[in-house]
Amino acid sequence: MATREETPKAPPGGLVYAATAHPWSYTASVLLVAVAYYTAAKLGLRLALVGRNITPFWPPTGIAVVAFLVFGRSVWPGVALAAFVVNLPISTSVLPAAATAAGNTLAPLVAATLLAKVGFRREIDRLRDATAIVFVGALLSMSISASVGTGVLVASGALPADELPGSWAVWWAGDAMGVLVVTPFVLSLVLPWRRPGRPRWRHLEAAVLFALTATVSVVAIGADPHLMFLVIPLLGWAAWRFQQRGAAPAALLVVVVASWAAAKGVGPFRTGTMLEKMLTLQAFNATVAFCSFFFAAVVTERMHAHQALERAAAGLEARVRQRTSQLSATNLQLRKEIAEREESERRLRQREGQLAEAQQVAHFGSWEWLIPQNRVSWSDEMYRIHGHVPQEFPVTFETAVDQVSTEDAARIRSNAKDALRRADDHDLPNIEYRITRPDGAERVLLGEAKMYVGPNREPLRMVGTVQDVTEARKAEREHRIAETLQRGLLPDRLPEVPGLALAARYVPAGADIAVGGDWYDVVELPSGHLGLAIGDVAGHGPRAAATMGQLRMALRAYALEEPSPAEVVNRLDRLVSRLLASEIVTLVYLVLDLDSGMVRFANAGHPPPLVVGSGGQTAFLEDGLRSPLGCDDPGLPVEASFRLVPGSTLLLFTDGLVERRGASIDEGLERLAAVATGCGQDIEAFCDQLLCSMVEDDAADDVALLVIRPVPLTGRPLLRVPAEPRVLAPLRQTLRRWLRESDADPHVANDILLACGEVCTNVIQHAYGANEGPLEISLDVRDGTAEVTIRDQGCWRPSSGVHGGHGLPLIQELMESVELSGGPDGTVVRMRRGVSNGSDS
């Protein structure tokens, strides 16, 4: 029943329930209408005032109008059929009954049609709907049924002709009342329940209201006729609180009670003629119906208007809010733009003022050449750059290029000529050129220029800037040189020393100066010992880097010659004092005997190396100290020594690691010792950790780090060295250590050492001829037996000369088993010997 008309102008007959959709539903609708009509008629006839068939209140007409409004006019057969069945027993014959039924059908049909025409809405929520149903639906249309019905009664002789006006009035009033009271009631029942969730007290209120209405109606109408009009306020209440939904049932209730009273002749209807009773009843009923209707319609309309107003207000409010926020955003933007504009204007003014100053500071000059007049104007700084007093003389193109070196002047002329030939605005290629000032000084300038042409594309003027880049170019060159130097001066990679872990870091100061005078070095000495050095040349830049490079090479040279660290440092001191005067250099040089772990060292004014024990205990090596190199302080060679036990770590560093602004070196050393305590297994990670916690991002000084840690040779060391005589002594060092750590008997160790020496000597002498090649030695001790495997990738040539040839028999004598296998890919010698003396032969 939710269907309602969306527009007042409904299609003809278009009460949308036009039951054409399905034959069954149509039939059902017709039957439903017929039954409803018949039932309502039976009820209405009980209130008959005239004879048996004229009643002051005829509900079926209301049912019929509702049926046509809801189901469409096509259900008229239902109405006609029911009306005929109702009228047949109370009519004189079939014909009058059919005629009356036709009138009863026609009247609601006309009412529905007219209502559709005037745009009636079933909700009756507007005043015009109330007006329409009262005047068009009830009063006008029902005159048809009244006229037909009473006409038939008179014609059939059932009614005397003189009673016709009274009967017509009763009929007409009854039908009209039927429409006025029943139609709104039924329509209110089939109205869509738009607000289902009504509060419970509303239901209570409705119940109280109807109970009150019923009581007042019955009491007032039945008992005391003077109180009859008390029902009006109740109807007003119903209309006000529940609109049509409340007013229609209340009106129906009151009308039914009044009609019943009239029919029964009680209350106000106790006396008087039928016409008087009828007039009273109809007047009362009309008042009730009109009141309830109009009041409800007006209230509904006002409520709708109020809601519409609220919606509109809410929408307006939202729009205002939105617009306000837009406005304030725009306003903010505008204010910001104004502020920015002011700021940029201020900056522009400031910049103009600063321009002259800036030109001077940046050695940046500007010029303009008015081509037709051949007049050049220079900024003050242009004069200064060229070595003149500002505005000293008028400038022309020729005087402008006068100071430029010959070949650069030619380039400038050629650029200018090309620019003059091109008849459009354009940038000239940038040019770097040299000028000579009047005092003979040479400067490097960078020129940028732009050409402007006139309206007829004739060359008009050229403007440009000139920057004195002499210092910048010099700095760039120095930087490049220094960087190259630095890269060439630090070791590419640290040597691989068996049984020793080495790690190093070099961090240049800041970001702008990529070079410094710090360095470190690791030298494999002929004795098999390892020379370790770390040093610092005061200052930065190419000069410090160059000095560092020279010192590094000198140290290597002295170290190869001289086993004593103190003597090496002494010689370096002499070198610095005599050849590199005015340089201050600090340095620590250490010689590590890998076999015994003994370290001898000399320190020339450098921060003391740090030793970190396996348990994290730290000690600075503060002995062996003398003044820095180049101090012209010929002291006695000072040397100290200590034993670097396995598991401990030696840290060499430059002062950049421990220096920090606002803190003393001693504090830095303390901090370093604290950080170094946490030195773990991985010395690479240790280096990173040190740099991370010790060095600030914008460190003022370079930092160099060298970390050394003896590691056990146990397991299966693999040594890979070039097959050259110089590797023999270091190899013996490693082998001795390995044999000692493998608990080999000293005599057995000597034999194995000798056997290995023989094989290696053989490889070096014979495997590669004049070429270079690798020598690979793998060591293993298992179940008390040492196994040494020596490989090469060459082929052994027969020993030449009378003094050779001892090698192989000697090896076989020294070792318990010797396997020699040779092939095109090289030779492998595998030797075994029990490490305890008992297995000695």
Added chain:
Amino acid sequence: MSDLARVEGEQQGTICLVRVHGEIDLSNAHEVSSEIGFAMGQEARRLVVDLSDITYLDSAGVALLLRLAERLRSRRRELQLVVPRGSPVRRVLDFTGLPRVIPLESRLEDALALGDHALPDDFS
């Protein structure tokens, strides 16, 4: 020279005593040989090379000694070695049969006491 081996020469009449310390291998055999040559004066008739302080010597060292002996012999000079018993060097020398070619004493005194009569001046 490098610190792998050190050579000290000392003239005792016609005997030249050369003490070699350290290790001799392929890398320094030639150098040690030259050093010994320098240490020996023109008038020396006999060269005593004391290998007591040698901690390592392999066949490169043996070859050096054989060459040295041959060179001296061609100049009618005598070479005598001093190697203590139990020295690691002794085993190498014994194995290569060197003592059969070059006289070898265990003690320096014995070597020096031999005098320089072994090869008289007029022996030819």
